[in-house]
Amino acid sequence: MKRTKKQNSRLHKLLTELNLNKEAEKSLLVLQFTDGKTGKSSEMTSKECSALIKTLENELQKLKNQNRAERQFNDTNQSLRRNVFKLMYDIGFIVNSETSAQKLDVINKWIAKRLNLDKTLNELSTEELNKLIKQLFTTRRVYKERAEHQARYN
Numbered sequence: 001m002k003r004t005k006k007q008n009s010r011l012h013k014l015l016t017e018l019n020l021n022k023e024a025e026k027s028l029l030v031l032q033f034t035d036g037k038t039g040k041s042s043e044m045t046s047k048e049c050s051a052l053i054k055t056l057e058n059e060l061q062k063l064k065n066q067n068r069a070e071r072q073f074n075d076t077n078q079s080l081r082r083n084v085f086k087l088m089y090d091i092g093f094i095v096n097s098e099t100s101a102q103k104l105d106v107i108n109k110w111i112a113k114r115l116n117l118d119k120t121l122n123e124l125s126t127e128e129l130n131k132l133i134k135q136l137f138t139t140r141r142v143y144k145e146r147a148e149h150q151a152r153y154n
Helices: 003-016 023-033 047-091 100-114 127-154
Strands: none
Touching: 003 023, 003 047, 003 100, 023 047, 047 100, 100 127
């Protein structure tokens, strides 16, 4: 029995979502799932089409999970970079009157000097960002203690 219209729609939707809509790519897939009988999806049986659809759905799900993981990683790092900016403001290393480029330059120079890294803020890994934040917390604490000490004795 030939594939159904519903299968045809689902198959082509999946091919498009996976960016496999070029005729050559589609033909190779169809050939694999028809055991070399045909390269045309219109000549597939319902069973062959179902197997291809299931495989494509699994691939699409893997891709979505991978993209979700990448987004979560990027969101985490973006949050850590915001913490770096906040701490740099708190300490007084950067001020609102500076341009974004100036602020980033100050942060990047601090990274190079204090962490001995030849990377910019946006190139730091999650581990490196956490190390930077830890160092900034320590620096903020030391600056605060010095200010309190000076206030006490002045």
